[in-house]
Amino acid sequence: MNDVSLREQSIVLIGFMGVGKTTIGKAVAKKLYRDFIDIDEEIEKKYNMPTSEIFNLYGERIFRQTEKDMIIDSCKQKLKIISVGGGAFLQDEVREACMSHCIIFFLDLSWDSWKERISLLIDSRPVLQGKNIDQIKQLFYNRQPIYEEHHSRVVTDNLPVDEVADYITESLKTAWDIYEPN
Ligand SMILES: Nc1ncnc2c1ncn2[C@@H]1O[C@H](COP(=O)(O)OP(=O)(O)OP(=O)(O)O)[C@@H](O)[C@H]1O
Ligand SMILES: O=C(O)C1=C[C@@H](O)[C@@H](O)[C@H](O)C1
Numbered sequence: 001m002n003d004v005s006l007r008e009q010s011i012v013l014i015g016f017m018g019v020g021k022t023t024i025g026k027a028v029a030k031k032l033y034r035d036f037i038d039i040d041e042e043i044e045k046k047y048n049m050p051t052s053e054i055f056n057l058y059g060e061r062i063f064r065q066t067e068k069d070m071i072i073d074s075c076k077q078k079l080k081i082i083s084v085g086g087g088a089f090l091q092d093e094v095r096e097a098c099m100s101h102c103i104i105f106f107l108d109l110s111w112d113s114w115k116e117r118i119s120l121l122i123d124s125r126p127v128l129q130g131k132n133i134d135q136i137k138q139l140f141y142n143r144q145p146i147y148e149e150h151h152s153r154v155v156t157d158n159l160p161v162d163e164v165a166d167y168i169t170e171s172l173k174t175a176w177d178i179y180e181p182n
């Protein structure tokens with residue numbers, strides 16, 4: 001049971017890699033004057049190396065353990081905007097912690113729009129490396145069910161970063177006014 005007021009609960013952005021969680025999370029944090037936490041960045045700081053090197057040197061299991069610990073810790077903090085990695089919601093404990101402590105926005109981008117971004121992502125995302133386009137498409141669709149646990153879904157196709165960030169901040173302000181008027 002969460003005893004933090006709705007207005008103080010942290011916001012978590014979820015969705016497949018590359019949908020814009022980091023970029024949009026930063027913009028939302030700025031608009032709401034909140035601190036931004038990017039879990040991938042925090043993990044990279046801890047190991048002092050890029051994610052792909054962490055995967056190579058320590059393996060995905062260690063990356064996932066660190067990711068889980070950091071998210072469970074971060075989502076208990078108040079007033080943060082948190083972007084989690086695209087695979088974070090594979091872990092039950094991560095989904096459960098975020099659902100019970102935070103407000104979760106699922107950034108939903110269609111496959112057709114996502115594949116336009118592939119060149120921006122392919123070198124830095126270890127999970128994409130060594131896969132052809134059909135295998136990536138399969139991963140994209142296989143991952144969609146894990147994002148079903150959320151409080152609000154935003155379809156981001158053809159929307160610039162600022163418009164998505166505005167939509168999220170406005171819908172939060174509406175919810176705060178309805179459920180916690182003061
Ligand atoms: N709404 C948008 N319109 C166009 N390009 C975008 C939009 N949002 C993000 N991008 C671009 O897509 C790329 C991936 O964005 P970003 O790194 O924010 O994704 P992510 O969801 O955080 O990915 P990951 O899960 O791998 O951390 C970046 O180059 C970013 O500039
Ligand atoms: O979708 C994934 O499994 C990942 C997404 C990235 O955000 C990173 O967390 C890492 O590259 C793994």
Ligand SMILES: [Mg+2]
Binds near residue numbers: 085
């Ligand atoms: Mg990111």
